Amino acid sequence: MASIARLSEDDLRWMCCRCSRPLEVGPVELTYLGNSFTLELPRCPDCGLYLIPEELATGRMAEVEQILEDK
Amino acid sequence: MEQSRLREFERRCIQEEPAECVAACPLHVDARSFVMAVAVGDWDGAWKVLRKTMPLPGILGRICDHPCELRCRRRERGDAVRIGALERACVTRPAPTHRVLILPRRDARVAVVGSGLAGLTTASDLVRKGHPVTVFDSYETAGGRLLQFPPELLPPKVVAAEVAALSALGVEFRLGESPSLEELRAEFAAVFVEGGEEELQPAGVGPDGRPVLPYDRQTLATQWEGVFAGDEATPGGGSATGDGLSSGGRVSPVGLALQGRRAAVSIDRFLQGASLTAAREKEGPQPTRLFVSLARVESLPSIEPEDVGGAYTAEEAQEEADRCLRCECLECVKVCDYLHHFGSYPRRYAREIYNNAAIVQGEHKANRLINSCMLCGLCTAVCPENFSMADLCLEARRGMVERGKMPPSAHEFALEDYAFSRSAAFVLARTEPGRERCSYAFFPGCQLAGSNPAQVEAVYEYLRGKLTGGVGLILDCCGAPPTWAGRQDLFGQGLADILRERHRLGDPMLIFACPTCQDVLAPHLGTGTHVFLSEIMEETGITVGAGGPTLLPRGLHDPCTTRDRTHVQQSVRRLLAHLDQPIEELALSGQITGCCGYGGLQANANPQLAAAVAVRRSAESPLEYVTYCAMCRDSLAAQGKRILHVLDLIYPTEEDPAGRRRPGWSERRENRARLKARLLRELWNEGGGALEPWQEVQLIIADEVKTLLDTRRILVEDIQQAIYHAEHTEEKLCHDSSGHFLAFFRPRAVTFWVEYSLRDSGFEVHNAYSHRMAVERQV
Numbered sequence: 001m002a003s004i005a006r007l008s009e010d011d012l013r014w015m016c017c018r019c020s021r022p023l024e025v026g027p028v029e030l031t032y033l034g035n036s037f038t039l040e041l042p043r044c045p046d047c048g049l050y051l052i053p054e055e056l057a058t059g060r061m062a063e064v065e066q067i068l069e070d071k
Numbered sequence: 072m073e074q075s076r077l078r079e080f081e082r083r084c085i086q087e088e089p090a091e092c093v094a095a096c097p098l099h100v101d102a103r104s105f106v107m108a109v110a111v112g113d114w115d116g117a118w119k120v121l122r123k124t125m126p127l128p129g130i131l132g133r134i135c136d137h138p139c140e141l142r143c144r145r146r147e148r149g150d151a152v153r154i155g156a157l158e159r160a161c162v163t164r165p166a167p168t169h170r171v172l173i174l175p176r177r178d179a180r181v182a183v184v185g186s187g188l189a190g191l192t193t194a195s196d197l198v199r200k201g202h203p204v205t206v207f208d209s210y211e212t213a214g215g216r217l218l219q220f221p222p223e224l225l226p227p228k229v230v231a232a233e234v235a236a237l238s239a240l241g242v243e244f245r246l247g248e249s250p251s252l253e254e255l256r257a258e259f260a261a262v263f264v265e266g267g268e269e270e271l272q273p274a275g276v277g278p279d280g281r282p283v284l285p286y287d288r289q290t291l292a293t294q295w296e297g298v299f300a301g302d303e304a305t306p307g308g309g310s311a312t313g314d315g316l317s318s319g320g321r322v323s324p325v326g327l328a329l330q331g332r333r334a335a336v337s338i339d340r341f342l343q344g345a346s347l348t349a350a351r352e353k354e355g356p357q358p359t360r361l362f363v364s365l366a367r368v369e370s371l372p373s374i375e376p377e378d379v380g381g382a383y384t385a386e387e388a389q390e391e392a393d394r395c396l397r398c399e400c401l402e403c404v405k406v407c408d409y410l411h412h413f414g415s416y417p418r419r420y421a422r423e424i425y426n427n428a429a430i431v432q433g434e435h436k437a438n439r440l441i442n443s444c445m446l447c448g449l450c451t452a453v454c455p456e457n458f459s460m461a462d463l464c465l466e467a468r469r470g471m472v473e474r475g476k477m478p479p480s481a482h483e484f485a486l487e488d489y490a491f492s493r494s495a496a497f498v499l500a501r502t503e504p505g506r507e508r509c510s511y512a513f514f515p516g517c518q519l520a521g522s523n524p525a526q527v528e529a530v531y532e533y534l535r536g537k538l539t540g541g542v543g544l545i546l547d548c549c550g551a552p553p554t555w556a557g558r559q560d561l562f563g564q565g566l567a568d569i570l571r572e573r574h575r576l577g578d579p580m581l582i583f584a585c586p587t588c589q590d591v592l593a594p595h596l597g598t599g600t601h602v603f604l605s606e607i608m609e610e611t612g613i614t615v616g617a618g619g620p621t622l623l624p625r626g627l628h629d630p631c632t633t634r635d636r637t638h639v640q641q642s643v644r645r646l647l648a649h650l651d652q653p654i655e656e657l658a659l660s661g662q663i664t665g666c667c668g669y670g671g672l673q674a675n676a677n678p679q680l681a682a683a684v685a686v687r688r689s690a691e692s693p694l695e696y697v698t699y700c701a702m703c704r705d706s707l708a709a710q711g712k713r714i715l716h717v718l719d720l721i722y723p724t725e726e727d728p729a730g731r732r733r734p735g736w737s738e739r740r741e742n743r744a745r746l747k748a749r750l751l752r753e754l755w756n757e758g759g760g761a762l763e764p765w766q767e768v769q770l771i772i773a774d775e776v777k778t779l780l781d782t783r784r785i786l787v788e789d790i791q792q793a794i795y796h797a798e799h800t801e802e803k804l805c806h807d808s809s810g811h812f813l814a815f816f817r818p819r820a821v822t823f824w825v826e827y828s829l830r831d832s833g834f835e836v837h838n839a840y841s842h843r844m845a846v847e848r849q850v
Contacts, residue, residue, distance in 0.1 A: 013806055013807045013808060014804040014805065014806055014807075014813060015804060015805050015806075015807055016804060017801055017802075017803045017804065017805050017812070018801040018802065018803075022807070023804070028846055028847075029846065029847040030844045030845070030846055030847075031844065031845050031846075031847065032843060032844040032845065033479075036847075048848045049802060049804070049848070050846060050848065051804060051813070052815075052822070052824065052842060052846070054824070054838065054840045057824065057840050057841065057842040058783075058840055058842075061842050061844055062842065064844075065480065065842070065843050065844060066478075066480070067434070069438070069478030069479060069480060069481075070434050070435045070436070070438045070439075070478060071433070071434060071435070
């Protein structure tokens with residue numbers, strides 16, 4: 001998986017409610033069936049709360065899940 | 072899967088059996104592919120097909136006596152395809168250039184005596200295998216009896232050209248020479264005597280003064296080691312069927328070519344020290360197991376050539392070839408969208424599935440194939456050899472589960488739904504109120520309870536009123552989802568519970584309202600211990616309910632799980648007749664009924680394919696349908712088909728039951744839970760349990776969002792939990808312009824994201840999605 005997810009402008013308009021801070025792009029580690037990847041995603045600079053955008057979850061991420069399941 | 076099991080599956084699929092024309096040909100020329108190439112005007116392709124198997128195609132293509140035509144299936148619908156005339160049309164056209172592949176040269180030299188069709192075939196086959204070949208003929212011109220054919224049929228220059236081509240490949244021609252057999256045996260490692268003209272060929276007479284004749288028709292071996300002989304009187308004798316090799320006492324050209332080929336095989340084996348006799352059963356004309364349906368084939372006469380000599384023009388040949396039936400079986404693929412979807416046929420699928428299990432590193436490409444089968448048994452019902460894709464896929468699924476190689480997403484949602492139906496939210500086993508034991512127990516199943524709980528209540532009331540001895544109730548899932556998912560462990564646990572509860576109720580006769588429940592549980596129940604609901608109803612004088620649908624003619628969709636329960640299918644027909652509901656039989660009905668797309672958990676593993684299957688089933692008749700499986704009803708209704716459950720005629724729950732939409736996954740669970748709570752309260756005076764705190768979360772969801780959630784298999788309870796979690800932990804995102812919140816929650820192996828906003832009456836859900844990957848949160 002590419003290390004930089006395709007993000008839309010809107011993806012960066014979410015804020016962390018608890019920390020009241022806008023999300024910034026940073027490394028997030030994903031794991032599935034024993035495989036891990038690091039992806040640049042919007043995350044809260046304070047608490048690390050992250051965003052998986054809908055397009056990523058239902059698109060490329062679902063594809064990679066399927067590939068890993070068939071391994 | 073053991074390799075022997077693979078072979079068993081492969082043997083049953085006859086799609087790769089030869090077509091009759093190919094099997095009938097002594098040389099097994101692929102006449103079907105040849106004719107198909109001609110039909111599309113691909114003359115080069117046609118030439119290539121002939122050259123692949125036919126020796127000396129320029130000669131044999133002109134004079135073959137075409138026994139293939141005698142077995143052409145087109146004969147049953149018009150005349151046989153004139154394969155012989157098509158071959159002539161092909162070989163009289165210029166041949167495309169090609170390179171002959173010759174195996175590495177060997178030392179042992181071979182003599183061929185006689186340069187007729189058999190001798191030249193032997194020479195042609197052996198030179199390709201790398202043997203140095205010398206052809207002897209007492210005449211100065213090669214060709215033997217080929218030169219006696221009318222020149223307009225076989226011009227001598229064509230014979231000369233084939234001889235020249237053999238020379239070019241390295242065959243030595245010693246013409247005008249008549250060596251004796253002793254001389255040949257001294258000089259050559261093996262000898263083939265074409266036979267038939269002993270007086271001119273001294274080699275045709277043995278040292279004992281008698282003609283050299285084969286004592287074995289298959290190997291053509293003679294009493295002298297390394298000497299093989301043909302016999303023009305009975306060319307091709309000793310073949311499996313022996314037909315089509317000579318007609319009216321005339322020598323069969325293709326039979327002679329077979330003799331030549333047999334001699335070449337024997338000599339090659341002799342020179343390598345291999346068995347002359349092993350595994351030669353497939354030589355010569357053969358029977359074939361290929362099944363070809365002529366059901367929708369119209370009769371067509373053959374094309375008469377304009378030419379007085381009977382030669383086809385290219386156009387005429389193409390038209391004649393187009394009459395070919397392209398013989399193949401594919402009976403199962405024709406009726407099954409699943410088999411069609413993966414682009415091949417069961418024999419190949421068996422191989423792919425077998426290989427899939429052997430993969431250690433790399434992609435398991437057949438996973439989707441294995442998990443998409445409806446396990447409905449239609450292929451077995453239409454297959455002349457009873458091939459079972461269901462057995463193949465189910466065995467593969469069980470193997471994947473055992474090896475820990477089942478993709479988690481394939482059946483997980485269905486198994487979670489199963490776990491719900493087996494939880495305290497739904498499971499219930501009671502005797503009839505006021506009784507200790509009962510003679511009957513109603514088993515409505517989780518899908519009827521999920522789709523139309525009011526009908527479960529109505530039927531239970533009806534049964535209690537009609538039957539004596541007490542009618543208990545068992546709310547549970549039969550175990551179809553774990554069975555189809557290859558989870559025998561889960562199924563076993565559920566089954567034990569059901570059997571134990573049934574015993575506790577007094578071993579009552581089970582009354583099933585769902586054919587799948589009956590199909591799944593019947594093998595574990597004794598005979599005479601269960602019936603289908605219609606069998607009770609048809610005997611009790613039941614009538615259509617007030618305000619129900621009008622009794623228009625309707626197409627009857629038999630659920631696939633009744634395939635082997637003809638008595639249930641007949642009982643439903645009698646019940647419908649009794650209700651005055653006219654029915655039309657669909658083309659696929661009874662024992663060859665089609666699946667709705669839910670069977671085998673296809674709708675879970677491959678939702679797009681399941682939708683296509685339901686659409687195809689719905690399109691079989693423009694009429695509204697009636698069926699007797701809640702899941703079938705809902706699967707077809709989800710694709711817009713107007714369809715009733717038989718119970719909609721008796722207990723209509725709304726004005727237009729045929730137009731009732733399929734309840735979503737969330738609604739089905741709620742329906743089951745509410746059904747249990749209501750029955751407990753109303754029949755057994757028991758209150759329901761306390762609600763979980765997240766169940767208090769009130770949601771407002773627009774219809775289009777509901778549809779999206781259902782497609783994505785996201786339940787209302789997943790959303791309630793995500794919002795509850797976000798609101799209680801403040802772990803949520805908020806959007807700087809819309810003010811929407813985004814909650815996430817991972818209750819199990821799936822993370823749910825819910826976009827929502829706060830309203831006076833609850834939380835409005837705008838969107839939700841999920842993924843399976845887990846995220847390591849880093850601060």
